[in-house]
Amino acid sequence: MKLESPHRRYNILTGDWILVSPHRTKRPWQGKSEKPVQFLKVPYDEDCYLCPTNTRASGNVNPDYSEPFAFNNDFAALIDLEDTTVFKDGFLMAQSESGICRVVCFAANHSLTLPLMEASDIERVILLWQKEYRELGSKKEVNHVQIFENKGAMMGCSNPHPHGQIWAQNSIPEEVAKKTERQKSYFENKGVSLLGDYIKQELQEKERVVYENDHFVAIVPYWAVWPYETMIVPKRHVSRITDFTDEEVADYALVIKVLTTKYDNIFKTSFPYSSGIHQAPTDGQEHPEWHLHMSFYPPLLRSATVKKFMVGYELFANPQRDISAEQAAQTIREQSDHHYLIDV
Amino acid sequence: MKLESPHRRYNILTGDWILVSPHRTKRPWQGKSEKPVQFLKVPYDEDCYLCPTNTRASGNVNPDYSEPFAFNNDFAALIDLEDTTVFKDGFLMAQSESGICRVVCFAANHSLTLPLMEASDIERVILLWQKEYRELGSKKEVNHVQIFENKGAMMGCSNPHPHGQIWAQNSIPEEVAKKTERQKSYFENKGVSLLGDYIKQELQEKERVVYENDHFVAIVPYWAVWPYETMIVPKRHVSRITDFTDEEVADYALVIKVLTTKYDNIFKTSFPYSSGIHQAPTDGQEHPEWHLHMSFYPPLLRSATVKKFMVGYELFANPQRDISAEQAAQTIREQSDHHYLIDV
Numbered sequence: 001m002k003l004e005s006p007h008r009r010y011n012i013l014t015g016d017w018i019l020v021s022p023h024r025t026k027r028p029w030q031g032k033s034e035k036p037v038q039f040l041k042v043p044y045d046e047d048c049y050l051c052p053t054n055t056r057a058s059g060n061v062n063p064d065y066s067e068p069f070a071f072n073n074d075f076a077a078l079i080d081l082e083d084t085t086v087f088k089d090g091f092l093m094a095q096s097e098s099g100i101c102r103v104v105c106f107a108a109n110h111s112l113t114l115p116l117m118e119a120s121d122i123e124r125v126i127l128l129w130q131k132e133y134r135e136l137g138s139k140k141e142v143n144h145v146q147i148f149e150n151k152g153a154m155m156g157c158s159n160p161h162p163h164g165q166i167w168a169q170n171s172i173p174e175e176v177a178k179k180t181e182r183q184k185s186y187f188e189n190k191g192v193s194l195l196g197d198y199i200k201q202e203l204q205e206k207e208r209v210v211y212e213n214d215h216f217v218a219i220v221p222y223w224a225v226w227p228y229e230t231m232i233v234p235k236r237h238v239s240r241i242t243d244f245t246d247e248e249v250a251d252y253a254l255v256i257k258v259l260t261t262k263y264d265n266i267f268k269t270s271f272p273y274s275s276g277i278h279q280a281p282t283d284g285q286e287h288p289e290w291h292l293h294m295s296f297y298p299p300l301l302r303s304a305t306v307k308k309f310m311v312g313y314e315l316f317a318n319p320q321r322d323i324s325a326e327q328a329a330q331t332i333r334e335q336s337d338h339h340y341l342i343d344v
Numbered sequence: 345m346k347l348e349s350p351h352r353r354y355n356i357l358t359g360d361w362i363l364v365s366p367h368r369t370k371r372p373w374q375g376k377s378e379k380p381v382q383f384l385k386v387p388y389d390e391d392c393y394l395c396p397t398n399t400r401a402s403g404n405v406n407p408d409y410s411e412p413f414a415f416n417n418d419f420a421a422l423i424d425l426e427d428t429t430v431f432k433d434g435f436l437m438a439q440s441e442s443g444i445c446r447v448v449c450f451a452a453n454h455s456l457t458l459p460l461m462e463a464s465d466i467e468r469v470i471l472l473w474q475k476e477y478r479e480l481g482s483k484k485e486v487n488h489v490q491i492f493e494n495k496g497a498m499m500g501c502s503n504p505h506p507h508g509q510i511w512a513q514n515s516i517p518e519e520v521a522k523k524t525e526r527q528k529s530y531f532e533n534k535g536v537s538l539l540g541d542y543i544k545q546e547l548q549e550k551e552r553v554v555y556e557n558d559h560f561v562a563i564v565p566y567w568a569v570w571p572y573e574t575m576i577v578p579k580r581h582v583s584r585i586t587d588f589t590d591e592e593v594a595d596y597a598l599v600i601k602v603l604t605t606k607y608d609n610i611f612k613t614s615f616p617y618s619s620g621i622h623q624a625p626t627d628g629q630e631h632p633e634w635h636l637h638m639s640f641y642p643p644l645l646r647s648a649t650v651k652k653f654m655v656g657y658e659l660f661a662n663p664q665r666d667i668s669a670e671q672a673a674q675t676i677r678e679q680s681d682h683h684y685l686i687d688v
């Protein structure tokens with residue numbers, strides 16, 4: 001099969017197919033261009049509702065924090081309901097959803113982003129994610145904890161202060177349910193994890209690997225959808241963020257720093273993305289099939305201002321991409337590990 | 345169940361659940377605002393590669409068309425391949441994809457949009473869609489024909505000239521496969537169409553109906569994801585666009601005109617959306633289970649410049665919406681059928 005010709009690839013984690021049209025970036029672009037992202041200069045902004053000591057829209061005042069800081073979202077999409085009810089009336093089916101939405105400030109300094117932070121400070125963010133996953137997950141009504149970051153206005157982020165979110169909820173989200181199913185059937189058959197075996201193949205072929213250290217590998221998955229989509233996978237079969245050893249936490253921080261640095265270096269811009277950690281649900285079951293991984297979905301395609309639109313065909317038919325996973329991996333791999341804005 | 349509280353709703357066509365958080369629009373928005381869309385004034389633009397008589401990037405010259413006009417996309421994501429091959433190497437699975445991408449100009453006049461066109465001119469577009477579906481679908485290698493429109497720069501449209509696209513391909517896209525499965529199992533059980541029975545309930549309850557005429561109904565589906573998502577459904581169980589009677593074509597044109605007019609009236613802007621027609625695959629089977637429908641996915645949420653972002657949580661977990669389907673339906677229904685820019 002010629003990889004330059006249109007083809008479909010299979011996502012072994014979700015069971016979905018995606019369309020790849022590598023020849024298509026040749027088309028001229030007269031469409032929308034986005035505002036280039038500016039790095040911020042001020043470490044404190046009095047109008048930012050995430051900076052230390054500031055008052056939020058709810059009237060709550062942020063502490064004068066210096067470590068990563070988490071609090072309940074003032075405008076949460078999920079709230080804690082006493083009971084779960086089910087509704088059915090003919091073709092209308094619904095059920096109430098209970099949950100907690102948290103905001104996680106990565107740093108006190110308003111002008112930072114993950115790639116501009118020290119690896120040791122990213123470690124502190126990981127320790128807070130662990131604490132949140134443990135505490136939220138231990139609540140009886142929380143069966144899933146979704147840790148994620150929307151970075152950049154292009155990805156719907158409404159505040160540039162370095163932060164992510166956590167939505168913890170009663171039901172298992174669709175994406176997670178799909179990934180549980182495939183990992184489970186593989187684990188029941190083979191006794192080892194699907195992703196563990198998959199990254200062995202990727203580490204051997206090297207073509208889609210963008211970075212690795214002792215405990216982690218960052219790859220462009222074979223079935224990537226977003227132009228520069230990547231996945232960070234621990235080499236050891238770890239099901240949840242709380243299972244990492246100290247060395248793994250340190251290496252995890254490092255791979256996040258290097259990968260996001262490479263991203264910024266591609267188009268010399270603060271690279272927007274949504275990232276998310278997929279791991280074992282907190283539904284009281286053991287989930288030995290789960291192999292934790294963190295995915296990055298960045299929208300930029302051609303430049304700092306021209307993104308990929310997931311629209312008509314992508315919404316009604318299949319996700320579609322315009323560069324191959326291998327081309328994207330090569331571009332990311334070739335970027336320096338050193339951020340273009342940080343002096344040597 | 346309280347409909348103001350967070351809840352999940354079930355999509356009977358795809359089997360997916362979506363999260364609804366109707367209380368959430370109260371949150372302040374400091375995030376991205378989009379450029380408001382301007383209506384165009386000039387009926388002909390010499391730089392537009394879709395206007396009659398102009399030369400396209402490929403060097404091809406458009407005829408001096410006055411009826412809706414279709415041609416092969418010069419930068420097609422799908423191309424006609426002689427044979428289909430399958431690739432498998434461990435965890436890497438792919439297959440080549442063959443197809444044809446078409447561009448459909450709705451009108452010669454550069455400044456028009458569907459709501460600004462006469463219903464009789466929209467009828468001509470439908471007749472062209474029928475012709476394209478018939479011709480593309482009759483090719484041995486084409487098993488599915490996706491007709492869609494990306495309207496507005498916000499939805500990735502790279503040219504404001506009124507146009508849509510058709511991607512015809514060998515394999516059945518994911519969304520269509522899911523909808524085939526559910527409709528089939530219902531049809532095999534009951535001998536009637538799932539959507540037919542569903543709209544009977546909606547027509548009785550009226551709460552989510554935004555417009556109806558003799559042969560069509562436009563509703564906000566109970567499981568809508570996009571803020572003002574709607575679905576146009578023929579009242580008769582019709583599987584493919586080529587099965588419509590002349591009266592149905594006329595009523596179909598009318599419902600498209602009224603619905604897109606109401607959309608423009610909501611925020612007094614040229615309302616962006618992706619729309620798509622889902623209908624029976626062209627794989628040589630009869631598909632009596634299929635009930636054609638046309639969906640509109642518009643991104644605007646709060647105003648002409650603030651859209652809903654389908655990002656972190658939505659990508660990693662579940663689609664999520666901030667206003668209920670019932671609130672959206674009421675807003676759309678209450679809009680005039682008369683476009684705010686057209687003089688009486």
Ligand SMILES: O=P(O)(O)O[C@H]1O[C@H](CO)[C@@H](O)[C@H](O)[C@H]1O
Nearest residue numbers: 308309311312313314500501502
């Ligand atoms: O074909 P166009 O109009 O250049 O491109 C637009 O529609 C396509 C089909 O939905 C998408 O793949 C592109 O991302 C979008 O910009």
Ligand SMILES: O=P(O)(O)O[C@H]1O[C@H](CO)[C@@H](O)[C@H](O)[C@H]1O
Nearest residue numbers: 156157158652653655656657658
């Ligand atoms: O919670 P925020 O940052 O206000 O909102 C952002 O992230 C949410 C979770 O992905 C999305 O639902 C919103 O559309 C997006 O703007």
